[in-house]
Amino acid sequence: MDTTNGSLNRKLRMALVGGGQGSFIGRVHATAAVLDNRAELVAGALSSDPVRAKASAPAYDIKPDRAYGSVPEMIAAEKALPADKRIDFVTVATPNHTHFAVAKAAVEAGFNVVCDKPMTFDLKEAEELQKLVEKSGVVFALSHNYTGYPLVRQVREMIKSGELGEINAFRSNYIQGWLRTRLESSDQKQAKWRTDPKQSGISGCFGDIGTHAYNLARYMTGLLPVEISCNFKIFEPGRALDDYGHAVVRMENGALGTVTASQISHGRENDLFIEVDGTQGAISWRQENPNELLVRKNGQPHQIYTRNGGPYLSALSGASSRLPSGHPEAFFEAFANVYRFAYDSMADRAAGNKFETRDTIYPNVYDGVEGMFFIQQCVASSQQNGAWVSMQHPSARK
Numbered sequence: 166m167d168t169t170n171g172s173l174n175r176k177l178r179m180a181l182v183g184g185g186q187g188s189f190i191g192r193v194h195a196t197a198a199v200l201d202n203r204a205e206l207v208a209g210a211l212s213s214d215p216v217r218a219k220a221s222a223p224a225y226d227i228k229p230d231r232a233y234g235s236v237p238e239m240i241a242a243e244k245a246l247p248a249d250k251r252i253d254f255v256t257v258a259t260p261n262h263t264h265f266a267v268a269k270a271a272v273e274a275g276f277n278v279v280c281d282k283p284m285t286f287d288l289k290e291a292e293e294l295q296k297l298v299e300k301s302g303v304v305f306a307l308s309h310n311y312t313g314y315p316l317v318r319q320v321r322e323m324i325k326s327g328e329l330g331e332i333n334a335f336r337s338n339y340i341q342g343w344l345r346t347r348l349e350s351s352d353q354k355q356a357k358w359r360t361d362p363k364q365s366g367i368s369g370c371f372g373d374i375g376t377h378a379y380n381l382a383r384y385m386t387g388l389l390p391v392e393i394s395c396n397f398k399i400f401e402p403g404r405a406l407d408d409y410g411h412a413v414v415r416m417e418n419g420a421l422g423t424v425t426a427s428q429i430s431h432g433r434e435n436d437l438f439i440e441v442d443g444t445q446g447a448i449s450w451r452q453e454n455p456n457e458l459l460v461r462k463n464g465q466p467h468q469i470y471t472r473n474g475g476p477y478l479s480a481l482s483g484a485s486s487r488l489p490s491g492h493p494e495a496f497f498e499a500f501a502n503v504y505r506f507a508y509d510s511m512a513d514r515a516a517g518n519k520f521e522t523r524d525t526i527y528p529n530v531y532d533g534v535e536g537m538f539f540i541q542q543c544v545a546s547s548q549q550n551g552a553w554v555s556m557q558h559p560s561a562r563k
Contacts (some may be wrong), residue, residue, distance in 0.1 A: 167289045168456055173446050174252040175203040178251070180243065180276075182267050183258035184222040185212030187257035187354050190281060194308070195225055197500035200280075201487075203508050207231060208252055213263075222412040227261040236267050240274050246520065251527055254304070257281055260358045261366050268305075268530070272297045277511050279504065283376055283540060284533030295560060298530045299522075304514055306507035307528040307536075311378045311437060313502030315472045315485040315494070318460040318526070320385045320441065320448055324478035329443030335422040337382040339374040339438040344408050347401050358396040362405050368540050370407025372396065374437075374457060375426035376536045379414075380528065381439055382422055383535070388510040389417040391558035395543040400429050412543055414556065456493055481526070503527045534560040 170177065179198055185193020191211070206233040210329050212218040215234030222232030233239035243251045254277035257267045271278050272294070284307055285291040298305045311317060323329055327383060348356040358364040359373055359488040366372050383390075392413045397407035406431045414422040427433070438454035447461040458470040470477065473486040484535055485502050488494050506526045513520040538558040546554045 166520060169510060170512040173515050174384070176202070177253040177508060177511055177515075178208075178300050179204050179206045180208040180239060180255045180260060181206060181225065182210050182239075183212075183281075184209070184225070185217050186212075186224075188258070189355060193497070193500055194256050194258045194279070194281075197497055198504050200501040201498065201508075204253075207232065208239060208243060210236045211345075211535075213259075216278040223321055223562075228300070229463075236270055238269050240276075244274050245274075250485075253277060253515065254279060256277045257260040260364045261372070262286045262364045265294060268294055269297060272301050272303050272305070275303065277306075277507075277514070278535070279306045279507060281308050281365065282380075282533070283372055283536050284529075284530070285537055288534070288537040289542045290533045291558075295530050299448055303512070303529040304507060304510040304520070305407075305528070306503055306525075307533045308500065308503055309377060309384070309498070309504055309528040309532065309536075310500040311381055311452060312384045312526075312528055313485065313499035313505075314452070314455045314469060315478075315482045315502075316450055316455065317381065317385060317472065317499075318485050318535040319458060319482035320450065321326070321387070322481050323448070324386055324441070324443070327470075328429060328446065329441065329448065331418065331447030332386050332388060332420050332443050333414075334420055334442040335382045335386060335439060336425075337378040337439040338423065338425040338437070339378040339427075340425070340430050341374065341428045341429045342433040344370075344401070344404075345431060345542060347404060351524060360404055360406055361369060366540065367406075367544050369404070370408045370426050370428045371395075371410045371412075371543055372406075372540050374428070375410055375424055376427055377437060377540060378424045378439070379412075379431075379539050380532065380536060381437065382441075383423070383532075385439065385527070386416075386420075386441060389521060391415045391417050392553045393539075393542055393546055394551045394553050396551045397544070397547040407547075410543065410547070412546075415553075423524055424440075455495055455499070520562055531560045534558065 210233040211221040255271040256278040395412040412424040446462040456472040460468040510520040
């Protein structure tokens with residue numbers, strides 16, 4: 166038996182919602198959640214179609230009696246089990262418009278939650294979910310998985326310690342090309358729901374990947390936003406939601422940031438990259454080459470930091486690595502780091518210990534609210550031809 170869950174001498178028990186046949190992100194969650202042998206997937210409601218939900222269960226080794234046909238059935242059945250059998254947390258890996266109902270049901274039943282991003286369908290749902298989480302005392306983690314890369318966390322620590330000086334600017338970009346044509350018209354599952362306002366929400370490209378670029382900059386720099394100016398564009402005729410966008414963000418300390426997101430750039434895959442400029446140094450990091458970080462300082466040779474590469478790395482960066490230097494770690498491991506650090510809080514809660522809820526290494530419910538506010542304000546600005554609008558949501562400033 167694994168004994169690494171702090172004072173909790175057992176594995177955490179997981180339920181997966183979503184992830185049925187044809188799913189991408191559900192399988193990623195299931196793999197990442199058990200990577201460190203601190204949890205086991207024991208239950209699930211894997212599809213909104215009860216037949217497909219049960220048919221998908223064997224692929225996850227979920228026993229038939231815990232392969233549920235719906236979320237209400239799963240919550241009721243699991244809550245009725247003895248405490249030493251029932252699940253500890255629910256992972257929500259479904260389209261955006263279903264996140265709130267699933268997360269709400271789990272939170273109100275007292276189960277911890279790991280939710281895919283964006284957290285909810287709109288800001289109102291996000292703010293309500295925040296209140297429910299605060300009232301219940303559960304652990305709530307949001308899978309902004311790119312925050313889990315060791316060198317992303319290295320940059321976070323470098324900026325916190327003042328190594329780059331005062332932060333003046335950042336340029337955060339997420340560039341894809343898979344929606345260059347109207348792939349949704351061919352009934353491709355991932356394209357279909359992501360371009361549907363009824364399932365995705367008020368934004369397409371920016372809601373899907375622009376939120377990642379913005380969250381990465383916020384996570385690394387710790388800077389608070391003041392206002393934002395944004396322009397969206399739909400380049401594919403007939404598409405209902407944005408497939409390209411650009412935003413300028415004014416930060417509280419006077420810094421300027423830019424966020425660019427595209428899903429119509431030929432040949433680009435998942436090219437999330439960021440540059441941060443400080444008065445004492447600058448960094449560049451690219452998700453498609455995540456094990457290297459470029460550090461520049463005027464008058465000095467450029468430095469390439471490697472993941473787990475030496476004593477110059479922070480303790481947090483080292484704790485987020487699993488393999489020796491030179492053995493690449495990437496997407497699954499970064500995703501697993503969100504779970505890994507959330508598990509510490511879950512173990513503390515299960516043992517009756519206090520745990521941090523706001524200033525966490527893993528993204529939390531407050532980050533989820535801010536992400537939904539970001540989407541709302543970007544849409545509002547773009548509808549006003551790029552007018553400056555407030556980015557000062559109370560949840561980010563408490």
